[in-house]
Amino acid sequence: MIQQERMIVVRQSEIAHHIFELTLQGKIVQDMNPGQFVHIRVSDSFEPLLRRPISIANINKEANEATVIYRAEGRGTQILSQKQVGDEVDVLGPLGNGFPVEAAPEGGTALLVGGGIGVPPLYELSQALNARGIRTIHVFGFATEDVCFYEDEFSTLGDTHFVTVDGTKGTKGFVTDLLDELKPEFDVFYACGPLPMLRALEGFYPEKKGYLSFEERMGCGIGACFACICKTTDQTEKDYVKVCSDGPVFPKGVVEL
Amino acid sequence: MIQQERMIVVRQSEIAHHIFELTLQGKIVQDMNPGQFVHIRVSDSFEPLLRRPISIANINKEANEATVIYRAEGRGTQILSQKQVGDEVDVLGPLGNGFPVEAAPEGGTALLVGGGIGVPPLYELSQALNARGIRTIHVFGFATEDVCFYEDEFSTLGDTHFVTVDGTKGTKGFVTDLLDELKPEFDVFYACGPLPMLRALEGFYPEKKGYLSFEERMGCGIGACFACICKTTDQTEKDYVKVCSDGPVFPKGVVEL
């Protein structure tokens, strides 16, 4: 169930250039699933006014702790990055529908493709898949080496490959270049990242099941304001979907890219 | 000279109900005089947007420290009251023209009349007068006992009398009631407090020199925006004065009350 909670900052650190890892404690952690997101109000003032949607990167139900990883770029995320251990953060969540872990066949292999700040939700997903005995292959693209993160964390879960636009880490280029080269064997793929990446992936593996996680500017985050809609390819049944409440994860082919 | 400085919070405590005493350290302390005020920006955000004018209650030039005493009531002063030791506060000052200490004759007596949150600037004034060998009598009015402050501090400087509207501390009534009763002997009076109090005092001692400190809603605080003007009684030379830059202290009779 969606709840609003003043969660407590348990840890916060900068794990890459302007990339922060923030762990929050609160009871809404119990309801979280991989691929869902939280809507964070970074300040009690009117400035900034709107909440910020951030994916859930790690869920620790025993400790009631959830971790998010975000880039502090604009005004809101910068304020968030200044929160200290013990501070309260106003969180609305968990929101949206996450990745269908059960879509991966037992004993099978899942390919996880991430781009930049789209990588975080794949960490909880990878853990959930591994917990079900599914092998995971991670192929992640970043702009430059200094914004890469979680190499060790992902490596303990499965094969992990990095590609950077400028070649400062891993191979040089985009994830699709690396996928062309690696030709991984897998049963289902999951992806989160910038739209051009999702667009490139959409038709990349025509015969495979795939799930894409989308981003869109949001108002409410709960499906009420129609800010975050995407057109569907199949305009007969439903003309559009809402990223916040129908998504952010959709089976490939659902959203018009 | 007026300067802008990020002063450092040295101490802050609640000394009466919602009344805070805040000590700030910075080099602009060197330029401060009794009766002047500072214009404080309580937050780097746009909310609240405007600075808050607060009188200087104590000046410690050796330590580069100045103290202000304020009531945390509205949004801005509430944010100010949450500042911790070590935090920075954006201060513009010192502003305005303070109390003319030299208006009290050597060896003479000064009557200091204050109302509520108008009392703070009289503390630095009283010290400055005492330092010049002038005897001070303090007559202060407050709403209730729980918002009274600095009784000990003033008592060490001179005779100190409190009056409260509800009679919970000192006599019951207004400062003018108490003055009627006390019939203090003095050479010059200085007053700061709500307009009705100043108005009552204006004609109270027709034969004495007196100085009144005014409050008005401010924009710039430096004389540029014409927000804080008061009409003058003598409309020939100057039609109006600005509380922020011509005042906040004016000889009695200057401002139309």
Added chain:
Amino acid sequence: MSRLSIQLPGLDLKNPIMPASGCFGFGKEFGNLYDLSKLGAIMIKATTVETRLGNPTPRVAETAAGMLNAIGLQNPGLEKVMNSELPYLERFDVPIIANVAGTTTEDYVEVSEKISTAPNVKALELNISCPNVKHGGITFGTDPVIARELVEAVKKVSKVPVYVKLSPNVTDIVEIAKAVEAGGADGITMINTLVGMRLDERTGKPVIANGTGGLSGPAVKPVAIRMVYEVYKAVNIPIIGMGGVTNAQDVIDFMSAGASAVAVGTANFVDPFVCPNIIEELPAKLEKLGVKRINEIIGRSHL
């Protein structure tokens, strides 16, 4: 509760608080968060004759103490609203105000005639002021003659009282208010959003795909209060005020200026529980003001 109750044409309000149109969808999402029967009323999303897909995304952008939106009247269309959306709301003890939009007078008439027969629709709100629709809509809100004619046409067919939602993007809002009153409007709701724009810092192009968007949130409250104040002086029909309401004090302010009830828009995105929270805070606020019943403060600015 009668301390907070308000009687308006067609509307028996438990309290003067209602979510504003477009900020609450058709209620379902918030119905999962709290009991909608707590609300004074609900203003549902604008309904048009046909399904509308609205504008391309991005549709929202943040501004200082406010936000821009250009949703573009996206809605499933009259039939689906009546068959799939309104029935859900019947389970709650709350009157619905149906926000009606369109491109032509005929559009407004058709939607009004039909939607006013829905059992829980107790009033209409004619959206003659949406700044995000390219054809029509906006002219209805800026021309007093056209506005009056539209109201007259709708009044002929509506089974429930008709409120008209005014645009703040006009030189003289009082003129429009008087025109819709003359046309037979039972009440006025105001204000809709101010037309604004935000540019992308890097490219310099508008952030919102539509170019301009409607500004809402705390930033616009002073403009809204001023307009409610002016219109209250000029008309004899009740006003439902809105624009930047986020807490109980804002409600007091709008009612002081002359509103008989208050709608909450953008604040629902900041805090989805804002409406029930305000309702809970109101009695204490009234206590502090020494006011017995909330209707006593309506228009007190003018005393």
Added chain:
Amino acid sequence: MSRLSIQLPGLDLKNPIMPASGCFGFGKEFGNLYDLSKLGAIMIKATTVETRLGNPTPRVAETAAGMLNAIGLQNPGLEKVMNSELPYLERFDVPIIANVAGTTTEDYVEVSEKISTAPNVKALELNISCPNVKHGGITFGTDPVIARELVEAVKKVSKVPVYVKLSPNVTDIVEIAKAVEAGGADGITMINTLVGMRLDERTGKPVIANGTGGLSGPAVKPVAIRMVYEVYKAVNIPIIGMGGVTNAQDVIDFMSAGASAVAVGTANFVDPFVCPNIIEELPAKLEKLGVKRINEIIGRSHL
């Protein structure tokens, strides 16, 4: 410095930054804080024929990310401005834009004719938009015909280029902009303040003695940007943009929308050093955008 320089009718600007009228007095107070020669220009406080005492206090009130003011054109009058205020500013290497206000056309003509002869007054800014003056003023800004006639009358007597300051409180600002262009205006400055109101929480009465006041500050920036964007498309004379500018990014935004220079108002109260600070920040901003000279970004939103 030529990276930031801008050429406008009558104005040779070192940089496109100038304090907005009414937010900088006649410069003296800020002249004590920094060297005014750093500024692109200075827009001085509105000047009228006779001394004006302005409105009763309180004259300002804070709002969410903004403020209201109702100063009421207080100024010492034409003669004193020319004899006591303008000469002080001559010691600085900075062009002055004289903000001209009045109640009748004759007032505007008289002030314009005389003040345009002052050696450092390089342009006039006709304030046809001040919302805080009861008689006249406001009508000039909302009626295109009257606005045009006023500009024509002033153009006949002014020795320097004439800019016209537009009011945002209109249904169609483009119409007014075109009218003043047709009347011979050399440039447009925009926007003046939006009419707003704040109520006292306890009494419910307006905080500002005048009742309404003009809203300025970051809250209005989206409205200002939208209007500059629209007017830029419609006229061929330069625009000096303003409304909520607080930093170098805001300057980039206004110029992207179509402004050739930018004025800073309310922000001077928040940070008296804001103008020189922005001027210092601008080159780095341009660097980041890969722009050589600042005039390259004028109107880039429209490309």
